[in-house]
Amino acid sequence: MASYYDIDDILVEEEIVSVIFQKAASGVGIDPSSETDFIEAGSKVELPFWLAHELQLRQAVSVNVPPCFNQKTRLEIQADCACVDLRSRCPYFYEFGCKIAPIVGDRTIGFLLLSAFKNRYKEVLTKAHTATIAVGSKFWTILTKEEINLYETAQSAMASFKKWRMGGARFQIASILGRKRKPTE
Amino acid sequence: MSCSGGCHLMCSPVKILNMYGRKACQLVKEFASGEKGQLTPFNNDLFEQVVSECSQHHLELQSLIRKMQEEGLDVQTARNADHYGALIHLFSIVRNKRCLTAYVYNRAETVRNLLWKIGPVLPKEIEEKLNHWEEEYFKKHSAALKSYMSKALVDLTVDMVPPKDPYIQVRVLEDIREGIVLSDDKNPNFARHSMHFLKRTDAEKYISRGLMEELTG
Amino acid sequence: MAGQSDHELSLFSAEELEFIAEDEIVDIVPNLKMDPLCLISGDFGPFTPQIVTQVPLWLAIALKKRGKCSICPPQWMTVEKLTQVLEVERDSQEMSEHLPFHYVEISRLLFDHARDNIPDAYMVRSLIEDIRDVRFHKVETDLEGFNGRTIAVKIKNLSAMEVNIVRPFIGRALQAFYKHDSSELIPDPERAPDRRPQVAHNAPRRQLRR
Numbered sequence: 102m103a104s105y106y107d108i109d110d111i112l113v114e115e116e117i118v119s120v121i122f123q124k125a126a127s128g129v130g131i132d133p134s135s136e137t138d139f140i141e142a143g144s145k146v147e148l149p150f151w152l153a154h155e156l157q158l159r160q161a162v163s164v165n166v167p168p169c170f171n172q173k174t175r176l177e178i179q180a181d182c183a184c185v186d187l188r189s190r191c192p193y194f195y196e197f198g199c200k201i202a203p204i205v206g207d208r209t210i211g212f213l214l215l216s217a218f219k220n221r222y223k224e225v226l227t228k229a230h231t232a233t234i235a236v237g238s239k240f241w242t243i244l245t246k247e248e249i250n251l252y253e254t255a256q257s258a259m260a261s262f263k264k265w266r267m268g269g270a271r272f273q274i275a276s277i278l279g280r281k282r283k284p285t286e
Numbered sequence: 287m288s289c290s291g292g293c294h295l296m297c298s299p300v301k302i303l304n305m306y307g308r309k310a311c312q313l314v315k316e317f318a319s320g321e322k323g324q325l326t327p328f329n330n331d332l333f334e335q336v337v338s339e340c341s342q343h344h345l346e347l348q349s350l351i352r353k354m355q356e357e358g359l360d361v362q363t364a365r366n367a368d369h370y371g372a373l374i375h376l377f378s379i380v381r382n383k384r385c386l387t388a389y390v391y392n393r394a395e396t397v398r399n400l401l402w403k404i405g406p407v408l409p410k411e412i413e414e415k416l417n418h419w420e421e422e423y424f425k426k427h428s429a430a431l432k433s434y435m436s437k438a439l440v441d442l443t444v445d446m447v448p449p450k451d452p453y454i455q456v457r458v459l460e461d462i463r464e465g466i467v468l469s470d471d472k473n474p475n476f477a478r479h480s481m482h483f484l485k486r487t488d489a490e491k492y493i494s495r496g497l498m499e500e501l502t503g
Numbered sequence: 504m505a506g507q508s509d510h511e512l513s514l515f516s517a518e519e520l521e522f523i524a525e526d527e528i529v530d531i532v533p534n535l536k537m538d539p540l541c542l543i544s545g546d547f548g549p550f551t552p553q554i555v556t557q558v559p560l561w562l563a564i565a566l567k568k569r570g571k572c573s574i575c576p577p578q579w580m581t582v583e584k585l586t587q588v589l590e591v592e593r594d595s596q597e598m599s600e601h602l603p604f605h606y607v608e609i610s611r612l613l614f615d616h617a618r619d620n621i622p623d624a625y626m627v628r629s630l631i632e633d634i635r636d637v638r639f640h641k642v643e644t645d646l647e648g649f650n651g652r653t654i655a656v657k658i659k660n661l662s663a664m665e666v667n668i669v670r671p672f673i674g675r676a677l678q679a680f681y682k683h684d685s686s687e688l689i690p691d692p693e694r695a696p697d698r699r700p701q702v703a704h705n706a707p708r709r710q711l712r713r
Binding site: 195198199211214215218219222223226227229230247250251254255257258259261262264265266268271 | 668
């Protein structure tokens with residue numbers, strides 16, 4: 102369970118989902134173009150996950166399966182897992198999947214996440230230990246947040262080992278100050 | 287099962303209810319966009335906007351509840367449109383609160399780390415990024431650590447890397463004039479580019495602030 | 504301060520592992536006469552010129568730096584022995600058990616401080632590098648074999664530095680596998696009662712068990 106203060110967890114919950122209101126709700130600010138502040142029962146509404154989740158718990162809405170987990174995406178993922186651009190579908194593909202699966206009661210989402218992760222993580226592993234990927238390279242742009250974290254974890258462990266092997270200064274400027282301060286002439 | 291029920295409504299336009307909590311999330315994103323361990327300047331403006339958004343939600347929540355009371359409904363059990371509207375405002379407050387506290391909490395963690403990584407004197411460019419109460423927090427945290435260390439008779443801020451030799455060779459990168467405190471009470475001239483053979487524990491704080499560099503080999 | 508090691512990343516930094524490895528015992532040949540040293544970790548010495556004695560690596564290095572001893576490289580650090588090890592490593596997907604837990608750190612320390620005491624130092628060094636590469640490659644191959652049901656990994660004879668490099672990655676990856684395991688995501692109705700929809704907030708609160 103993620104912590105209350107977990108930044109990534111907060112951002113995951115900002116993902117937009119589409120719901121059907123089972124109950125009416127009044128006095129809420131719908132998009133500015135709307136003339137009314139009333140949502141009738143049966144309306145289709147897009148709202149952030151955190152709100153959808155709470156309303157769903159109280160049976161006020163039913164949540165639709167988000168597009169990044171629909172059949173079309175699934176087929177694409179299964180066809181060429183390692184190269185699918187998951188980030189553009191949802192930067193928090195795995196975390197969001199974990200949250201949405203119990204809500205929409207779709208058992209197959211778990212399998213989808215697992216098989217996608219299983220197929221993709223090897224690539225992350227090999228790349229992390231051997232090559233440095235330039236930020237912005239193609240491989241980099243298709244990774245989800247979790248995959249990037251994993252890549253960076255592996256990369257920095259390897260980098261700190263290499264740094265130790267090279268030897269040199271043991272004490273360095275605090276990383277927060279960066280590599281600035283070439284004395285200004 | 288979740289997809290059913292929508293079919294007969296195909297023609298109705300999709301409504302979008304995504305303004306709530308959006309600014310708060312922006313605040314969190316701003317924190318996340320910085321590099322790990324780095325600080326962005328405290329966004330007072332956005333922070334205040336989110337706080338006042340919370341007050342606005344509170345007002346609307348109250349007015350919906352008042353309306354229910356005026357209609358003679360039992361607020362505890364009634365499940366009408368006003369109830370669900372009020373719920374939406376309540377969850378928005380809760381969400382905003384989570385974002386605000388997460389912003390403050392995670393920054394506070396970084397602020398505490400500053401003490402361990404740079405020491406009690408912050409360079410100006412870092413200090414500028416702190417809100418005034420974060421500055422206060424940093425000072426108090428420094429004082430607490432200092433008093434603890436003086437009671438425990440140990441300097442916890444040195445030797446974070448396992449020590450080797452007690453003395454190391456350093457080069458001064460920027461003139462250091464003020465506040466030089468060495469354990470041997472000497473007062474050397476730390477002019478830029480000068481080289482010194484210092485006690486490791488004395489040199490560490492200057493190195494981590496970027497005022498000196500360790501020479502090896 | 505100067506604490507650049509990011510502790511969330513791995514349990515130990517490479518420098519810390521080196522520090523731990525410095526407690527390993529090595530043979531030295533002193534060239535000074537000195538009474539035994541009584542240290543917390545034990546008594547070492549007495550030191551008599553040309554008489555082999557055993558000390559922790561850190562002490563050996565301190566004496567060596569001051570020209571007070573020569574260090575006898577450990578038995579595994581010879582061209583002959585290492586060539587054998589390299590062959591064994593190449594022949595099998597298993598990690599061999601012929602090297603000490605801290606072989607990476609010990610060899611680095613000896614190369615830095617006692618190069619002149621290591622016969623064929625250049626060859627020894629490149630053999631150790633090769634062995635490390637072969638071994639690390641095997642670890643990577645092992646890791647690629649993870650599947651959804653992996654809840655723990657057992658790799659025998661991994662050295663301290665090797666395990667330290669892969670630990671953060673393995674930890675994260677296993678966590679992800681565990682999280683995405685669908686049976687965790689959605690409780691099986693037959694095994695656990697589905698608690699989801701019933702928690703309407705107006706339901707009477709259940710009494711907490713005392």
